[in-house]
Amino acid sequence: MRPLLPTTTTLPLFDVAASRRIEARALLHSPDLMARAGLAIAKLALALRRGPGPVWIVCGPGNNGGDGHVAAQRLLEAAVPVHVGHVAPEHPSLVIDALLGLGLNRAPSAELLAPIVAMATCGAPILAVDLPSGLLADTGQPAGERAVRADHTLTLLTLKPGLFTGEGRAHAGRLWFDDLGVAPDEAPTADLLGPAAAPQRRPTSHKGSHGQVLVVGGAPGMQGAARLAARAALACGAGRVYVDLPGLADAEVADPGRPELMRGRLDDVPQAVGVIGCGAGGAIAATLPALLQSLPRVVLDADALNAIAADPALQALVRTRPAGSTLLTPHPLEAARLLGRDTTSVQADRLASARDLARQLGSTVVLKGSGSVIASPAERPALCASGGPALATAGSGDVLAGWLWAQEPDASAHTIACAGVDAHGRAGEVAGVLRAADLVERLAARR
Template sequence: MHPLLPTTSSLPLFDVAASRRIEARALSHSPDLMERAGLAIAKLALALRRGDGPVWVACGPGNNGGDGRVAARWLAQHGVPVHIGHDAPSHPTLVIDALLGLGLNRAPDNELLTTMAAMQACGAPILSVDLPSGLLADTGQPAGERAVRADHTLTLLTLKPGLFTGEGRAHCGRIWFDDLGIGPDEAPTADLLGPTARPGRSPTSHKGSHGQVLVVGGAPGMQGAARLAARAALACGAGRVYVDLLGQTASEPADPGRPELMRGTLAELPQAVGVLGCGAGPGLAGALPDLLHQLPRVIVDADALNAIAADHGLQALLRARSPGSTLLTPHPLEAARLLGRDTTILQTDRLAAAQDLATRFGCSIVLKGSGSIVASPGERPAICASGGPALATAGSGDVLAGWLGGLWAQQSTSSAHVIACAGVDAHGRAGETGQVLRAGDLIARLAAQR
């Protein structure tokens, strides 16, 4: 058993159907599996408990409740006072939430909702078993009006996607994992991203060895977005970074604060990695056909996404591009526009929405948000567990787009999916701070990572 985050490598994720299959096969070979699960819960409960009051174990009728009852037995054997039931004891020192777990397939009934509310109100820390009760394992969304907000979640046997995306991180608290000594015996449903090494540099390399990036955007009044993207690409290590500031005269500097950045256009840089849309406004739509037709690799963000959502011709151009050459980075509202859906509905299953976008446009997708999703045609999707609310600030998406462009400039043979996985995880890790993070400071944190 160990705390899961931050990850040190990529890890396999398994949805409900796969987790049930793995559990069934494990039970057929290891009939003591529930005993192992209960022991793991009890060990963590002993480490988390503070004080002399009872441990309240709220058990449901299924395997999750069985795990809780075994844990209660182990705790009692160690002299810990234990209360099993749906009613709260006086002054509990810990609550073990073993109500629902993986078995949830509908909204909790009123009796369970009452117990969940009492657990939340009792004042003791909550340790959820496998998943916080009421949270859907595949989507990270509450199944009904409420899901438990745990302080700790011990997930058992497999890692589930819903722990890491949607509302999962807000409900799970600190996530712990115990595989109970059972290795998965089938392919994962998705991957949980881990850190990726930055591109290396040869001792004989020069600026021409590390590619070119062309940032197209920065309409009047919105130049900051394009400049943030360009600064991020430069900090990432791209050899040359150019900015095409829409609606600006050629004498306007690319970035007065960064003289390393240069002005450039598609006509001058047809082989650059394009970062399209940061602060572009509506004026980019007319230039997009040429950009999408000529640039070999593109990251499409912000106003470029909105233009594509409104134009079937641009959508056809996306689908006609070479496989692995295009990366879209929508936030949920932009993704909803691209799919013609309501944002709230899209957010109910982020993994499926990202895969739908990848299939519809034949592109790699980064669906941003808590637990960003990377999806690409023919690739296993990935979820980013790094990041936090410090990234919820103006310009952080522009920084991500530019960083992705900088990575791709240096790794010209890598697919959009590979670049997306590496860049999204690095961006998230740089944003792990308890303070509000300005976009310019985010670039400095990204550059400082090793």
């Protein structure tokens, strides 16, 4: 058993169907699997309980409930008072939520909703077994009106996607993992990202060795967005970074705060990585066709995405670009516009929405948000567990767009997206609010 986050390496994720198959095969070879699970729960409970009160264990009718009953027996053997049932005892030292688990596929009944509410109001810390009750394992969304908000979750045998995206992180609390001694025997459903190695610079490298970036955006009044993207590309290590800002006078510099940034247009750097749309406004629609047809690699963000969503001809241009050359970075509303759906349906299954959009446009998609999803047509999707609420601030998405493809222009969009999204998230793991310009410097310091 070990704490799960922050991840130190990429880990496999398994959806409900895969987890059930793995569990069924494991039970054939390890009939004591429930005994192992119950022992793991009891050990963690001993470390987490507060005070001398009883441990309240809320057991359901399935395997989760069975694990809870085994844990109760182990705790009794350790001379810990235990109360098993759906009605709260007085002054519990810990609640073990073993009510609902992997098999949940609909809203909890009124009978099961009552203990979920009671757990939330009893005042004791909550340890969820495998999943917080009421949370869907594949999507990270509550199945009904309520789901347990645990302080800790011990997930068993496999890692489930719903713990890391949607509302999963808000409900799961601190995550722990025990594989119960079973190695998965099939391919993962998705990857949980770990940190990627920073690109190595050769001793003989020069600025021409590390690519060029052209940031196109920053309409009057919104130039800060493009400048943030350009600063991020510069901090990432791009050899040259150019900014195309409409409305600047001929004598104005690209960014008075960063003299390293240069002004430029498509004709000046036709082989650059294009970062298109940050603060661009509606005028970007007119320049998108030339950019999409000329630039070898593009990151499409913000107003570029809105323009593409509104124009089937632009969508066709995106689809006809070479495989691995196009990266889209929508937030849920932008993804909803591109898919012709509403935001609620996108958020209801973030993995499926990102995969659908990747297939629809033949591109790599970063669906931003809690547990950002990276999906590409020919790749296994990935989830990012790094990051936090400090990144919920103006400009952090512009920084991500500029950072992604800056230093490794020859890498595939999927590889770049996985590395960049995880780095961006880790740099944003601070208390309070992180201003976007400060995020650039934190990213640079971590390279």
